[in-house]
Amino acid sequence: MEQFAIVIPAYKPEEPCKLIIEEAISAGFSRIIVVNDGSGAAYEGFFDELKKFPQVTLLTHAVNQGKGRALKTVFHYILNHQLPIEAIITADADGQHLVSDMVKIANELDASPNHVVLGSRDFSQPNIPFRSRFGNRFTRLLFRLSTGADLSDTQTGLRGIPVKFLPRLLDVLGERFEYEMNMLAALKKNYIPVSEVTIETVYLDENKSSHFHPLRDSYHIYKIFIFYGISGAASFGLDIALFWLFVQLLRDESPEAFIIIATVAARILSSLFNYYINRNKVFKQGSRRSLLRYYILAAFIMGVSAASVHFLYAEWLGRGEVILKVMVDTVLFIFGFVAQRAWVFRKE
Incomplete structure (x- = not known):
């Protein structure tokens, strides 16, 4: 010994x-x-x-x-x-x-x-x-x-x-x-x-x-998850709000593809906000590679989100496309967290 x-x-x-x-x-x-x-x-x-x-x-x-x-x-x-x-x-x-x-x-x-x-x-x-x-x-x-x-x-x-x-x-x-x-x-x-x-x-x-002080010390232990959750929630809210706005503007103009167009436009704007927060406040590291990886991931998630909502959407839902999108993107949010940790903002 x-x-x-x-x-x-x-x-x-x-x-x-x-x-x-x-x-x-x-x-x-x-x-x-x-x-x-x-x-x-x-x-x-x-x-x-x-x-x-x-x-x-x-x-x-x-x-x-x-x-x-x-x-x-x-x-x-x-x-x-x-x-x-x-x-x-x-x-x-x-x-x-x-x-x-x-x-x-x-x-x-x-x-x-x-x-x-x-x-x-x-x-x-x-x-x-x-x-x-x-x-x-x-x-x-x-x-x-x-x-x-x-x-x-x-x-x-x-x-x-x-x-x-x-x-x-x-x-x-x-x-x-x-x-x-x-x-x-x-x-x-x-x-x-x-x-x-x-x-x-x-x-x-x-x-x-x-x-161990439950409130103080739990905050210090889990703060990266708390910050990521706040960043994700803010970006998620912005994305949903923009999606709703574009749906209202495009529903009559492009009835066949308004969901896909609204998803793409909302995701581009909200992803810019989310990348900035995650790079500077959550993971506190990033490079040109991380920017490219982030948008590859964002494009993949955007495509999965749009395709899922598009193919799962049914006329009987009426105007329930927003609720459907919330459900799909909740699952994709968890996937995105893991992907950003393991790939986008990984240590070079």
Whole structure:
């Protein structure tokens, strides 16, 4: 275990944190790095106790800066001091990661030194709190749509990370809980392979010790999806409004093709708006290639939308062509999200 360091970001930790450290030392881990993330004067005694262990290195933030910043502080420390270790194993301070699972992570790191190793919990067990089960399923879905990576547990804090990947992970945005999600996305973008090992699922007092703030931290984790949704909704509304306008103008002028013409005209205008927002506010990257790819995708979706509405349209609908278009474009919206993530705005 000497080639691995246990890393524990700690904000207002309690006795389980100390017990985990003692057990890790007993299991053979000889280097444990703890970050006091601005816990305050009331916790000075707790951290003074940790200083008695020669295996523990204590780093301190004067004020609380978040889990992401605490991890980056450790990354800087390891790289600046050129510690003689091969990988780190990150764990939470609430005692919900078992030392036996840290050993599993270490064994997998030893077997796959070029992989990041994730400790994945089994959320099908009956003792899992509802908010954790729902949150995991929802986040897995969004993460798979946005990155293409299908992971069992996107919110696990027990991770094995080879030191050679730390410089790239220091460039990942995020200071709090969202950093861990952004880190997983960065692994996919940088073609860093990921392994998963099953770990025990432990919740103490319904996970009340967690410092996760549902509103604030969920916003930071999901904001790329929120921004994409807002961008899509605004573009969608603009497209529908323009489609309705062109239908009114063209229904009598071109009765045989008014739906197709209205779809094309509305989509060209709304796509210009959508591309600008997605490039500059959502994905925050783009090139001439992305512009070309975007319009290839837009043309494809436009054609599918127009053809679908045209062939599904029936006289008995009366003037229900707008409702039909809303239904078709809802399905195409999801497809467009995946295509933009995987192709249009991919990292070159």
